[in-house]
Amino acid sequence: MSTPTIPDPGQLIISVLSSQWDAFWPDLLHELEEAYGPADTVTELFAFDQTAYYDAELGTPITRRLVGFTGLRPLDELADIKQFTNSLEVRQSAEGNRLFNLDPGFITLQSLVLATGKNFSHRIYLKAGIWADLTLIWQKKQWVDFPWTFPDYAGEEMKSRLTKLRQSYRNKLSKPQT
Known part of the structure; x- marks a missing residue:
């Protein structure tokens, strides 16, 4: 029998x-930051040019930044976080088009899991129409992608930023949480 642990x-x-x-x-x-506490990482803008999926809605050229927050959060909050970010997108949309797309996720020592409102064969249902997408795993000191990993997350430009965020996370785990 397995013993559940948090x-x-x-x-x-x-x-x-x-x-x-x-x-x-x-x-x-x-x-x-009002919702999730202070950000300790806000990357510079970098190109989002691996797909034209969002071009019609968001315009071009699309750029991206990653935001990481100081405090660590329970993993079971992911669906609630996605619902909140969806509400921000809708609130700031105009004529049915969003100004921005928000994709929340959690980095752990083992993986990057993103939240999505779209089901697919490899996704696990969380609640309230939100699924967890196992996007990358950490193996042999590097991020490893899957056949379903979004092309932008499979690229080295993204993986290098995620590696820095993972190292920051690792450092936070080694310090007592206040």
């Missing part, structure tokens, strides 16, 4: 995609 909390990250940063940034960062 896992370590995770490093919440939120990927932000947009082509219209001046319309909402840094106000969006402040809203996210």
Whole structure:
């Protein structure tokens, strides 16, 4: 018999995609910090050009930044976090088009799991229409992707940023939480 144990909390990250940063940034960062505490990582903008999936809605050129938060959070909050980020997207949309796309997820020592509202064969249902997507795993000191990993997350540019966030997370785990 397995004995259930509560896992370590995770490093919440939120990927932000947009082509219209001046319309909402840094106000969006402040809203996210009100909800999840101070950000300790806000990456510089970098290109999102691996797919044209969001071009019609978000405009072009789309760029991305990652936001990581100081405090660690229980992993079972992921669905609630996705519902909140969805509400931010809707609240700041115009004529059915979003200004930005928000993708929250958790980094742990073992993996990166993103939240999504879309089901697929490899996704696990959480609650309230939200699934967990096992996007990357950490193995042999590097991120390993899967056949279903989004191309932007499979690239080295993203993986190098995620490695820095994972190291920050690892450092936080070794310090007592206050």
